[in-house]
Amino acid sequence: MSSAVRFGVNYTPSEGWFHHWLDFDLDSVRADLDSIAALGLDHVRVFPLWPYFQPNRTLIRPRAVEQLVALVDAAAERGLDVNVDGLQGHLSSFDFLPAWTRTWHRRNLFTDPDVLDGQAAYLRTLAAALADRPNFLGITLGNEVNQFAAGPHPDPDRATEEQIDAWLTRMLAACAQGAPGKLHLHAEYDATWYQDDQPFTPAQAARHGAVTAVHSWVFNGTAQRHGRASVPSEHHAEYLVELSKAWANDPHRPVWLQEVGAPAPLVPPEHAAAFTEATVTHTLDCPDLWGITWWCSHDVSRGLADFPELEYGLGLLTNDRRPKDAALVLARAAREHAATPAARTTALVVPADPSVRSRCAPGGPVFDAFFRLVADGARPTTVLDTRADDQDHLAARGITEVVTPDQVLPVPPGTHGGTRS
Template sequence: MNYVPSGNWWFSWLEWDPASVLDDLRAVSGLGMDHVRVQLLWPVFQPDPAVVNRTALRRLVELMDLADHPDVRLDVSVSVLDGWLSGFTFLPAWLGDRCMITDEDVVRAELLLFDAVADYVGGHPRFLGLDLGNELSVPNGRVAPAAGDRWAARLLDHCEAIAPGRLHVNGVDHQPWFEGRTFSPAGAAAHGGASVLHCYPHWTGAIERYGRDGTGVLHLGEYMAELAEAYAERPGRPKWLQEFGASPVERPAETIPDWAETFVRNTLTSRGVWGCTWWGSHDVDRRYSAFVEYEYDLGLLTVDNEVKPTGARLARLVEELRTDPVRPVDRHVGLVLPAGRGKGLEAADRFFSLVDEGVRPALVLSEHVDDAPRLAARGIRELITD
């Protein structure tokens, strides 16, 4: 799960309550989960380009220690440059009107923060890896994809140098995959240890396009995983469904457990899925008044650590999948994505219609249709071009 602290949201770094955090992590572990993703608010951890907040870093270490508690045992992915989170922009004031991706002075400051985080937690037994930041295409929409890709490659290479062998990723949302915003799909499928997928029927527009229980909603994660596979240079590159979830804003609450289980099962039919990470662990406390309504009820747990119906359903699913995992589908039919098409979900319509016809296709880029070794390596025997 993406950890959302029950007491103080991610303002927790300023209002630190380790007892509450331990209770939360116990509850997360109690659902059978094995990892959490945590968010560093960038201006809290780096109040000045030359200064890293050591108190915040010590609290991060304490969170890691709590995750290693005998009652918890959760691995922790650390998302670092969080300038966008849950509908709020958290860019540091010192950034001004400079670009965090193209301004060299800013990039040097970012590397300083990554060095400090790795120095404090890089060797921790519960440290899973570094995530560059949460959905960075949102506050950097004007950055050209070529520049974004260079930046991501540089920082992820640096992450590997300072914390070798861990799972370092760029936590992109759907826009790079669908629109090439800030980062290209090829870049998202090449840099770091896994291709990251944020698959929300609400935010992608799938629920509006296909209906609440349409194929394009139930199989959205599968489609995005296959899109990542199409762009990957090698078959089976790990794919991390890093964020997915549903709110009562978009569908009746009683329908969310069925959707969640079906969504996970369908996504796991794609080869190479590393893991699935629900957003989020806990609801947002309604004493905070400024979040958009969508954000408040996304948790599998209440702010009092009571298990919600979707949490109970996914806990049973986790237990089942550990003994009877979903087998990836052999995708012998490849659906070709024509050059110049693929904006938004337009290119997904044919994929979902094939699923309705009983075919679970792979996706193939138009430039790869004559690459027989690539197609053979993916087990593709037939191409559909319409």
Template structure:
């Protein structure tokens, strides 16, 4: 088995400890710096931050300079703590809530993905914010948005429209910020759902590298429980699906979101889940980095979130390090001391369908499918490469 030494990146998706993302409405630079001190203490090298689209562009003709200045200060705060920054643009969808500007709602109701007026307004937003954040030396990536495919039920689209939408905005983004990674982010219905209008090919064709989000509440935890092999290897499985689907076998894959959602991963097992899941993906030669969801819990005084969203943080709202955080810090310290020996798989399995050309057959590779179970069984003996027929 071929071995190579790699140094993956480690980071956190930044959820402010005070006020969640509502804190953008009443920005507190000292609170941001206190949060980043927590994260730097774990040995992380980056954060992914989430400005909220309608609060920056409340009218199609208005881009609020104060809101952009607050975002730039957040980036500066990260730099002060030795952290680089990935910026997501279209929020869009966060922790089960959708945030869309009023100029595309009510009697203006239009599809985010298909309406020309909305797309033109959005292109202005992407261009303006990308140009601003690209002036900061510690910004390394800009993603169009957080799981933008969460928005499609209320914004009708087709596979052709969603592809054209992403291509158009990525072109705008790359012109505005040519020296940073330009990325497209989707949640895993794009990989597993038969009729989903965002396709696997887009995840691996569009942008400068592939992003995947591994959440075990998608059904995989029901296959064999919180510490079962299917659950612990789901992130590695997604990385392998992405590698198999890409035309470029060397295209990096960023595990942009992974976490310990309850009740799927009980509190007393979260540290072990973290150690074993992250340990599994670290040896994958396609891995670009691991970014934990999320940095801090949500204050339970805030209402109406799904229960699992409140406790996903590496830290509590009063800055106490949680078991998953300590496990992640231990992994990072070990990697810095000893490096990682990536392992090229010697075993291959052929998927039942070509995800590039037969997206309607995506359920055949979904968690719990015959193919998925076959891959999990083989993975017990070491890394397993997926190939498409």
């Protein structure tokens, strides 16, 4: 695995959005990829829609798979590597699940034996079709599939932590069977790190798959609480990257900032470039960063209905493929970035118990303490409370100072505060 940081974009087709698979036009795809490659980016993440590719549990459409291969080959012609998301799943507020898992055929996505067989066959088929392509990075199991496993989803597929662990193990194995040696991983939205009852846990995120993926969106309460140009908002992606490291067993496990964007109106369009620059700059100061993949490539057409308003303008490029100022910021970072960040020597203690992970969420003591340290000029990382006295673990990560949230945050009147250890 290269030590150079990768810069890429989540590919949202300019014509038809992800419904383009229904009317696949390779010339349009090539034009989109040309506009991405012109920015100097090196990879894209692409999204076959699961019900379009596997409309029946035992039917994986050969023509759809051929179109995916054609897209990957077109990317190769433009110097772009490709990561493929499998189980779509959930995208931009819409759920895309095959009919054989819903309503009259309602079966749990994470525990039903027949569904698991179908999912594994599908992932293995996609991986095998691309295994010999040099620019194929690997499979991400799906986009934020944890949103199906708990509230606030209106119809969740409930599962235990142990069942999710078994699901991850089996699905990643299916990817590896199809394409051995590739970068296979899974990716969830930030409820994994912040929501106490999520069965997808931080430990799973940091230990299953080839890299840890984090998705950073400041509409999770961060920008609402603190404002678009605040320390927490501009450093939120950096925080998730460093938070994830507390649970990793490998002290230098790579972390991929796989999604991050500038959501309006919390980040107004005229401020998107400044937000992008701040986010990218601070994230690049994280050691062991695999890459940054911006959400997203092209705006959603206003001809498509019912998207949340913020989704229409998230692209680095307009719907007619013109780069915005934020695109130029990312292009410049891709062109100029060279420095390797030093180790982060100060570690903030976080609870290993996933039932209290909300302490790490916006408004929680870990969250607030991290950004207090940042505001004070520190470059913090995190460490589990169960490892805070493990000198071998601390040394392997370059940590020389361990602090708890109560040693960082202001002490309430009438209480006694501690000092840094």
